[in-house]
Amino acid sequence: xPQVPQTFFDALAVRTWCGLALAALGRAREExxxxxxxxxxxxDTGTNLYLTMESAVAAVEAxxxxxxxxxxxxxxxxxxxxxxxxxxxxxxLIGARGNSGTxxxxxxxxxxxxxxxxxxxxxxxxxxxxxxxRHAADSAREAVAHPVEGTVLTVASAAAEAATDAEGDxxxxxxxxxxxxxxxxAATPAQLAALARAGVVDAGGRGLVAVLAALVxxxxxxxxxxxxxxxxxxxxxxxxxxxxxxxxxCGVGGPAFEVIYLLEAEDAAVARLRRILDxxxxxxxxxxxxxxxxxxxxxxxxxxxxxxxxEAGRPYRIRITHFGAEDAHMTGEAxxxxxxRAQRAVVAVVPGEGxxxxxxxxGATTVLARPGEPPASGELVEAVRRAHAREVVLLPNDADxxxxxxxxxxxxxxxxxxxxxxPTRSAVQGIAALAVHEPDRRFDEDVxxxxxxxxATRYAEVVIAERQSWTMAGICQAGDVLGLxxxxxxxxxxxxxxxxxxxxxRMLAAGGEMVTLVxxxxxxxxxxxxxxxxxxxxxxxxxxxxxxxxxxxxxxxxGVE
Numbered sequence: 001x002p003q004v005p006q007t008f009f010d011a012l013a014v015r016t017w018c019g020l021a022l023a024a025l026g027r028a029r030e031e032x033x034x035x036x037x038x039x040x041x042x043x044d045t046g047t048n049l050y051l052t053m054e055s056a057v058a059a060v061e062a063x064x065x066x067x068x069x070x071x072x073x074x075x076x077x078x079x080x081x082x083x084x085x086x087x088x089x090x091x092x093l094i095g096a097r098g099n100s101g102t103x104x105x106x107x108x109x110x111x112x113x114x115x116x117x118x119x120x121x122x123x124x125x126x127x128x129x130x131x132x133x134r135h136a137a138d139s140a141r142e143a144v145a146h147p148v149e150g151t152v153l154t155v156a157s158a159a160a161e162a163a164t165d166a167e168g169d170x171x172x173x174x175x176x177x178x179x180x181x182x183x184x185x186a187a188t189p190a191q192l193a194a195l196a197r198a199g200v201v202d203a204g205g206r207g208l209v210a211v212l213a214a215l216v217x218x219x220x221x222x223x224x225x226x227x228x229x230x231x232x233x234x235x236x237x238x239x240x241x242x243x244x245x246x247x248x249x250c251g252v253g254g255p256a257f258e259v260i261y262l263l264e265a266e267d268a269a270v271a272r273l274r275r276i277l278d279x280x281x282x283x284x285x286x287x288x289x290x291x292x293x294x295x296x297x298x299x300x301x302x303x304x305x306x307x308x309x310x311e312a313g314r315p316y317r318i319r320i321t322h323f324g325a326e327d328a329h330m331t332g333e334a335x336x337x338x339x340x341r342a343q344r345a346v347v348a349v350v351p352g353e354g355x356x357x358x359x360x361x362x363g364a365t366t367v368l369a370r371p372g373e374p375p376a377s378g379e380l381v382e383a384v385r386r387a388h389a390r391e392v393v394l395l396p397n398d399a400d401x402x403x404x405x406x407x408x409x410x411x412x413x414x415x416x417x418x419x420x421x422x423p424t425r426s427a428v429q430g431i432a433a434l435a436v437h438e439p440d441r442r443f444d445e446d447v448x449x450x451x452x453x454x455x456a457t458r459y460a461e462v463v464i465a466e467r468q469s470w471t472m473a474g475i476c477q478a479g480d481v482l483g484l485x486x487x488x489x490x491x492x493x494x495x496x497x498x499x500x501x502x503x504x505x506r507m508l509a510a511g512g513e514m515v516t517l518v519x520x521x522x523x524x525x526x527x528x529x530x531x532x533x534x535x536x537x538x539x540x541x542x543x544x545x546x547x548x549x550x551x552x553x554x555x556x557x558x559g560v561e
Contacts, residue, residue, distance in 0.1 A: 019057060033045060040298065063083055107156060115128065141156075155205035257305075264291055472488045505538075531544075
């Protein structure tokens with residue numbers, strides 16, 4: 001279906017472009033993964049680009065949702081170009097994955113810096129797009145410690161140069177950039193020996209061409225004709241053959257670990273960090289600014305890379321990947337045989353580090369959802385792949401994640417994994433489901449048993465109201481203590497302990513044999529002791545179990561089964 005073209009580059013064009021780019025990367029993901037050769041043949045460039053773009057899309061959609069909800073009364077319904085562009089850049093920054101995703105995040109950030117230069121401008125034109133593409137290519141190159149030609153950096157520079165020579169509106173400039181990028185992509189095997197040996201074009205550059213094709217479609221209403229890429233070209237149905245081709249061409253070498261983390265630090269500290277990490281390893285890319293950075297490096301000493309981040313500021317969302325542990329390209333005598341798939345696994349979204357530990361001890365693969373930062377579907381798909389099982393039970397543990405989890409389940413099924421989605425709406429329902437999980441019985445029987453256990457568990461949480469609001473229990477004010485039962489506000493109070501006890505009383509009025517309490521880091525001391533004592537004194541034969549959830553958002557999670 002033809003896309004409605006955008007005349008100017010405004011907030012709606014940012015939204016449209018991000019959505020089309022995500023769809024394009026989704027379609028090309030397997031192809032790009034299959035031709036991933038440089039800097040490490042680990043078969044994940046397409047996936048990393050997709051996850052990075054998905055995070056950008058989520059951030060842009062959140063800005064539009066805020067305006068449509070009336071959060072900005074002066075401009076209800078539509079953010080400015082600057083707001084949408086900054087959201088795109090921030091989302092990509094915090095969600096960037098791998099070397100390619102980190103560079104894509106900097107490309108988007110570079111564009112956003114130009115697009116958001118005039119915070120009140122409603123839109124920009126072809127000249128503005130030319131400047132944005134130029135600054136994007138330059139800033140991405142500056143972010144890489146040792147730029148190499150024949151990579152996505154070369155493709156980005158070619159796109160910017162072609163755009164600079166184009167005269168006309170945004171559609172004309174976007175098409176010139178796309179065609180320039182395609183020409184540069186076709187030439188990458190002649191610039192990089194690893195590509196020539198494998199007979200492929202650069203995977204990151206291929207992803208950028210897909211993103212630029214989406215930009216053309218945004219402004220013209222139609223997807224551009226595919227650029228001619230000479231030499232070997234992977235198709236989705238040839239993915240396995242592509243992996244074999246790359247495996248034969250690429251040996252094993254280089255650092256053992258990929259380390260990625262977000263970092264809160266000052267500019268001077270980051271400059272020192274760059275020097276330290278450059279000495280520790282290679283493929284160093286540091287992107288961001290204004291106090292928030294995304295750090296990517298390949299090293300043999302992962303601990304030293306993280307310690308360097310601690311010295312520079314506050315690193316978090318730390319991801320350490322051991323190359324070769326699950327490398328699709330490392331087969332035969334030169335590499336490790338891929339490990340055997342497990343028969344069944346459980347993948348669960350959890351709201352805090354404490355619960356993540358609990359679920360992990362029970363054998364589940366976890367996805368951490370921090371307050372205000374729900375995981376995207378790509379993160380759930382990645383967790384399913386990490387579980388490396390033929391059958392997977394997916395526990396979203398949040399009513400708001402039902403559509404995200406359903407999308408992830410569909411994508412995992414397309415990868416050949418049998419997935420059952422149990423619609424758990426709270427982590428306490430997930431605990432109940434996990435307690436009856438038996439991987440040795442038939443898949444359908446296991447899913448039915450886990451679903452029944454989750455459905456028999458009523459759930460509640462105690463939180464602090466952020467603003468005045470109408471609720472099922474009346475009007476609450478900012479700072480009030482709210483007790484939510486099965487998703488609806490049932491109790492409004494001023495004291496956490498009293499409110500928690502009232503919630504448990506209401507839940508046990510309908511019966512119950514077990515009360516589960518998950519304590520958050522910010523809950524006041526004594527609340528659990530008080531609730532436990534009340535249950536023990538007022539409800540005979542009702543047991544209580546307590547877990548520490550860590551930074552889970554809610555002060556207290558409660559389950560009754």
